[in-house]
Amino acid sequence: MSTDERHALVLGASGFIGRHVVLALGRAGVRVSTASRSRESYERLARWLEGRGHGSAPADLRVDYSRASLIEEECGDVTEIYNCAGAFRFGMQVEEARRANVDSVRAVVEFAARLPSLRRLVQVSGYRVSGTESGAWSEERRRETYRTLGPYEASRVEADAVFRDLAERLGVPWSIVNPASVIGDSATGESDQYLGLASNVKDLWEGALPALPGNGRTFVPVIAADHLARFMTLLPTEPATEGTAYWLLDDDTPALPDLLTLVAEHYGVKAPRARIPASLLKRLPRRLTKADPETLTFLSTDRYPTGSAHAFAVRHGLTMPDTATTVRRWADHLAAHRFGGAPASDRRFITPGGIRTFELGESGAPTVVLPGLPVNADTWAPVVAAIGHARAVDLPGLGMSSGSRDDWPTWSTALVTETGARHLVGHSIGAAAAVEAATAHPQAVERLTLVSPFFLQARPPRAVQWTPLTRLLLSRTTPTALAERLTSATDHAPALRSAVSDLRRGTVAATTARLLAAAANARWREDLRAKLRSHPGPVHVVVGSRDPLAADGQALLDALPHATVTVIDGAGHHPQLTHPEEVALAMGGVLRGQA
Structure with missing residues (x-):
């Protein structure tokens, strides 16, 4: 036929x-x-x-x-x-x-x-x-x-x-x-599909899998x-x-514990050492296994x-x-889309400098947003969509990206030289990453936009400099509590659910706490100011009226020949949450659905 x-x-x-x-x-x-x-x-x-x-x-x-x-x-x-x-x-x-x-x-x-x-x-x-x-x-x-x-x-x-x-x-x-x-x-x-094996993968990603199900002969x-x-x-x-x-x-699909270990290694998380036989799982009450009894019939050696x-x-x-390659790509897709919680198609993991990095928006776009603390790339998604030809990436060790602060130089070099980043938009701590990348690659980075650049603003309070307490608070916060902390209102709690989820995963809260403390370091702040002074290209600074520039920060910008400042009335340190339309307009975009 x-x-x-x-x-x-x-x-x-x-x-x-x-x-x-x-x-x-x-x-x-x-x-x-x-x-x-x-x-x-x-x-x-x-x-x-x-x-x-x-x-x-x-x-x-x-x-x-x-x-x-x-x-x-x-x-x-x-x-x-x-x-x-x-x-x-x-x-x-x-x-x-x-x-x-x-x-x-x-x-x-x-x-x-x-x-x-x-x-x-x-x-x-x-x-x-x-x-x-x-x-x-x-x-x-x-x-x-x-x-x-x-x-x-x-x-x-x-x-x-x-x-x-x-x-x-x-x-x-x-x-x-x-x-x-x-x-x-x-x-x-x-x-x-987020049932069955995908639910085990989700538990691995979130650090919620206490033991690997099955043994060396369990075949799923x-x-x-x-x-x-x-x-x-x-x-x-x-x-x-x-x-x-x-x-x-x-x-040749690996035995189930080995398959999940493969995913854990790819995610950069620790696989549980303990294994629990299928026969025991089937006898345990559901309140302990957290698994639907119907799924347990698939744990077989057949x-x-x-x-x-x-x-x-x-x-x-x-x-x-x-199969191993397909499993890794599947695991990436599941995590990038937050296991069904973020169905938009423009989400992926990339590996600049060998660092597993979450990215949303248009792949390869020249405008790249580097989010601040303690939020993530997801909080910038509406602004990224409005700007057009833009993307946002989680910094190493933050959001859904692996790595740490030590990886910034290698990572940012690859981001600029290999992925085509030409306009860096740094928010809060991301402004530091943007300035450091621009200094290292002045010919490649054509524009800098700094949103709430902490090193040009008042130093953070002493409380955030006590890392253990900050880490504990961040790892236990809720979307409502975080929204109130960042915006003085609870309206933006839904937009912060993913950030809270990230803070509860692995070492993200600890990395966030260390960077918050580092933001108060006088030497680092002055080093960033010196690098900004030497940047030859245009610099656009966006701040909220409730989170203004410090006097010496404003003076620095006044002395730069290609610097402009936009003040968003009523906004604080996170204008992408409270005033996304104004942020998009300041960067040349219009939010979808807005005139």
Whole structure:
């Protein structure tokens, strides 16, 4: 069957696997129709596809799994269906799980049986559920299976049995893919699935994983989302794949404790030394494990029949991406997007000077914001978006970046000479980093914007110079308390949630406390002033009226031939929180939604 003859219908197209299937089909030149529950779901899919270079948007069909017709639009020329629909969610009630995962499968098979041109129905099942049962279930078997496995996994087992039985009886040509834990795209790490293994990764990142689950034989295999999608789209091209199930996973996936240790090493955090056997985890109460009991059934030493999938991939020249590399990229994507808490796409980790650095905004943009204390790059996101062609990075050891104050020279050199930073915007302590970088690379740094530059302002109070107390307070603060401390109001607490999260992770609070104390050091302050005097390019200083320049700081700027000062009325030391519009305007941008 040539590409021109193929017309694919993708069900569940707006889901994680479904949209990768649509993308893979489009790249292969296959005509695609997608069936979504709502126009809003389709529009989200279309935007996602457009952002990844997909050509024309697929046809938009509406699906209702409770309706006998399933889809009202004409589908007579559909040659292949990819059923990626269903609910991947723990904690469901039995009837909810059966509606989402069993009844929907029954409706899809019956719909497929009515299509005159159908050559293949490709069903997504699961590596631990497929082929374990067949035929109709008795009520007793159903009750026992749902009691033993839990609603999610039991519904997938039942759905697999229903699919096989009904497809055979109705004469529907089928193939089944049984993917392992589907992680991110092999090239970008992109994923919006935060259940299962991703929750363990989150605990590692936050330092909340007390012990590594399982032992050296605990096997929780993974597969890259784009590899799975490409494999699926090839199945209808080969007649021999009809009536066959394929287990798709990497047999060489490290044992679970080793896999999590790999992620910990990549994150630069300590992996727990202790290990807790799966058998013990399953007996402990949920209040101790903090894990949904349904997830624990995946902690197994079982292996799976992958031979047919390997052979098929070889015949089609499909090479499985390196799993360790994919896992690292996936872990990066999860952390950069705060495990679902920050879904915007323009977030990533970079490694200037070998320092793992969080960055948001336009990659490679010439304007780079260096945030102050005790906040992070996230607090600058609205201003960065408004400025345009800009990005913000967390300084070494702060926010979500690794490293320490000692890494500043190497890091800033790479930021300027390798990533194209030409306009440095330094806020508070970031102003020090900006001035030091500009002094080291005067020909490369064309502009300096200093927002609330501490070394041109009054010295901080003595209280912040006691590092142990500051560290303790920062590590225990709340968004509300921090907002009140920084802005004298609680309105900006939501914007500070990520900063508080960062302060509770690893050594961030300690690094912040040391830098706050250093800001009072007279020698460093004078050294920064001397470097600013020698800067040959334009300097723009932005301060709040409630956090003014010191008299000698103003005098220094008055003596500089290319210095300008903007005072934002009513703002304090953190104008990006309280007056983002004015900060953006001062830097030549306008906030989205503002005139």
